[in-house]
Amino acid sequence: MTLRHYPEISEEKGIVLMEGYYDDKILNSMEAQCLANQVQIFYGANDLTKNLLLNKFNKDPKSFDYNEVIDQFEKGLL
Template sequence: MKNKTLDSILNVDMVKQKKPEEIKQIWKQYFSGEDTVYAVIPGKTFDLMWKRAQHCPSFLFALPRKEGYEFFVGQWSGAELHFTSLINIQTQGEAATSQLILYHYPELQEDKGIVLMTAEMDSNFLNVPEAQCLASQVQLFYATDRQETYSLVETFNHQPDQFKYMSVITELEQSRLGQELRPQQDPSMPTA
């Protein structure tokens, strides 16, 4: 699915006649039956993410699992963001393949103020809620107003020896992102 253009997904000329709200509905409807992740990102949010991605093209994202967390390296390549599990990078090096790719389409940003996003994922590794959790973290870390949050991205890229994995988990837990991925404690069970 390389070089997936917006034109290959929808009729861009037709969509350009629509209002942003209508485009959002079309995008949502198009993917609603699909087993994938998609979003309509406000233009200003994407601008911030994009500017920061140029300065900091990779980051370590944490995905809640039954036992702890699994780490994924997110690597920007143009308007695509490739996620590869850290264990795969450690074991396969350069040959490690992406388990999730987010495609950002800024074609409508200037006229409509929105950027469309869709994804391609390896369903042997990730399900939709897990992929959604990773996709949401991109905004959490790259589009945040909190300098402390974004400084984790800067540290990972420019001072890797000072980067602390646990700070990503702390940030994730504070944001409450991915909480639905954790098995819930049965309230009738006594806790130790």
């Protein structure tokens, strides 16, 4: 899946446009939409919990535990 963001109008309009492409042999449309939503949830928010999870995932993957994400989701924090 490829997502492309267009931030050119973000300051004027307060939004960033996004378009995505996916391989329908690997993902169906609902799965692709779910992945795009997850990108928005984690990268589009200024939230300490999400930022810490992203930091672990991207910079210290050995310490990343997906159960932390599940716990946050079940608590309604994601």
